[in-house]
Amino acid sequence: MTQLFEGVGIAIHSLKAAKARAALTILGIAIGVMVVVLMAAFITGVNMGVEDMLNQLGPRTFFVTRTSQTVIFDDSDYYRAPPLTVHEADRIRELPSVSLVVVGEFNSREVEFGNQTLSSVEVRGLSAGWPRVMGGDIYPGRSYTGLESAASSRVVVINQKLSDELFGLQDPLGNRIKVGGVPFTVIGVYQPPPDIFGQGNRPFVTIPQGAFNKYVRTWRADLVFYVAPSAEVTVHQATEDVTAALRSFRGLGPRDDNNFGVVTQEKALEDFNQITGVIFLVMLVLSSVALMVGGVGVVAIMMISVTERTREIGVRKAIGARRREILWQFLVEAATLTLIGGAIGLALGGTASLLLKSLTPLPAEIPLWSVIAALGASIVTGVMFGMYPAAKAARLDPVEALRYE
Numbered sequence: 001m002t003q004l005f006e007g008v009g010i011a012i013h014s015l016k017a018a019k020a021r022a023a024l025t026i027l028g029i030a031i032g033v034m035v036v037v038l039m040a041a042f043i044t045g046v047n048m049g050v051e052d053m054l055n056q057l058g059p060r061t062f063f064v065t066r067t068s069q070t071v072i073f074d075d076s077d078y079y080r081a082p083p084l085t086v087h088e089a090d091r092i093r094e095l096p097s098v099s100l101v102v103v104g105e106f107n108s109r110e111v112e113f114g115n116q117t118l119s120s121v122e123v124r125g126l127s128a129g130w131p132r133v134m135g136g137d138i139y140p141g142r143s144y145t146g147l148e149s150a151a152s153s154r155v156v157v158i159n160q161k162l163s164d165e166l167f168g169l170q171d172p173l174g175n176r177i178k179v180g181g182v183p184f185t186v187i188g189v190y191q192p193p194p195d196i197f198g199q200g201n202r203p204f205v206t207i208p209q210g211a212f213n214k215y216v217r218t219w220r221a222d223l224v225f226y227v228a229p230s231a232e233v234t235v236h237q238a239t240e241d242v243t244a245a246l247r248s249f250r251g252l253g254p255r256d257d258n259n260f261g262v263v264t265q266e267k268a269l270e271d272f273n274q275i276t277g278v279i280f281l282v283m284l285v286l287s288s289v290a291l292m293v294g295g296v297g298v299v300a301i302m303m304i305s306v307t308e309r310t311r312e313i314g315v316r317k318a319i320g321a322r323r324r325e326i327l328w329q330f331l332v333e334a335a336t337l338t339l340i341g342g343a344i345g346l347a348l349g350g351t352a353s354l355l356l357k358s359l360t361p362l363p364a365e366i367p368l369w370s371v372i373a374a375l376g377a378s379i380v381t382g383v384m385f386g387m388y389p390a391a392k393a394a395r396l397d398p399v400e401a402l403r404y405e
Contacts, residue, residue, distance in 0.1 A: 025301050026341035028294025029381065033345025033374040034352070035287035040370035041353035043276045045362040050272050054265040060235050061133050063268070064092070064225035064242060065261040081259050082250070084223040086209075089127075091249050092227065097238045100228040103127040103209045107216055109180035111205060113166045121162065122204035123179060125212020133226040134192075141173050141188030144208055152210035156184035162203035163189050179205055182215040235264060291377060294341060295385035298334050302389035306330070310396065317398035327394040334386025335379050342378025346371060
């Protein structure tokens with residue numbers, strides 16, 4: 001312990017004696033550690049935010065999609081799968097293990113009110129009961145009923161952002177707006193739950209899914225089903241029943257693969273975590289470049305330190321210091337330099353994470369493992385890059401070292 005504290009003291013003394021050289025070394029390490037900590041906080045926040053968004057749909061809600069891929073990288077595979085149909089949704093509704101099926105389709109159109117026109121407003125075509133799986137609240141007003149949805153009624157629920165932009169302080173209920181040139185009557189204002197991607201801060205409208213097909217022209221049918229299992233069955237049982245029903249409806253044989261996707265929230269979250277994991281790995285590789293730069297600085301500053309203290313090393317060896325003691329002293333000195341850089345990088349990354357959390361909807365949090373990994377990486381960098389200067393110091397001949405001018 002005495003040698004450890006002695007090495008730390010010498011390292012701090014060298015910092016004061018060569019501030020510019022030490023600052024460059026510390027800067028590289030600090031940048032690398034800051035990137036690691038900030039990215040870990042960002043990825044953790046994104047994963048937590050996505051998990052919260054999925055829970056808002058209802059913890060047991062699952063999805064039926066055109067493909068089992070939750071993130072699509074190859075469009076050709078996606079479009080080879082046949083699109084879902086409303087008749088398939090009706091078939092799923094008949095299952096005893098299913099309590100609700102909401103059919104959804106999405107596009108964008110111009111929305112007009114009076115002399116105001118908003119372009120590229122998201123239009124959501126959803127069947128009745130959609131607030132149960134979308135979360136949030138409708139106030140003032142209401143959602144459309146099953147009869148209105150079946151009749152393709154021209155009624156619309158707008159979100160608060162669109163209400164503010166079109167109506168300001170005016171009551172929007174009962175007013176008629178045009179969606180893609182077709183008049184719709186506003187019957188409710190949707191207050192969406194908060195989410196990390198800020199979708200609630202963008203204007204959008206929700207209309208009956210039948211009215212969507214009738215009035216909002218699309219070049220292809222691309223439906224998604226939001227399915228809520230019955231209270232007395234498990235999610236696994238409901239997904240099995242839905243899969244069997246769709247395979248039967250599509251005439252798939254025992255050896256045929258599914259040409260649709262039944263995706264639970266756990267599967268969607270797992271796939272998303274894999275993507276964010278790859279992103280974090282890429283950023284980790286990039287941050288290692290900064291650590292390498294800091295490591296090169298460690299070699300430079302330690303070689304200068306060895307040269308400047310050659311006579312000191314000779315004296316220590318002359319009075320009985322062994323090679324491993326000299327080696328230990330310089331390794332501790334190098335590790336202390338990089339650890340100081342790691343601590344500074346950790347403080348900067350923590351500050352940036354707090355700003356990210358306070359200024360955005362992202363619940364950024366620094367996981368404990370990232371703190372340990374960042375500080376550990378900074379120490380390992382110091383030991384690895386400090387090994388050569390330390391070994392050179394340990395191999396110095398005491399007689400030659402004492403003669404050094």
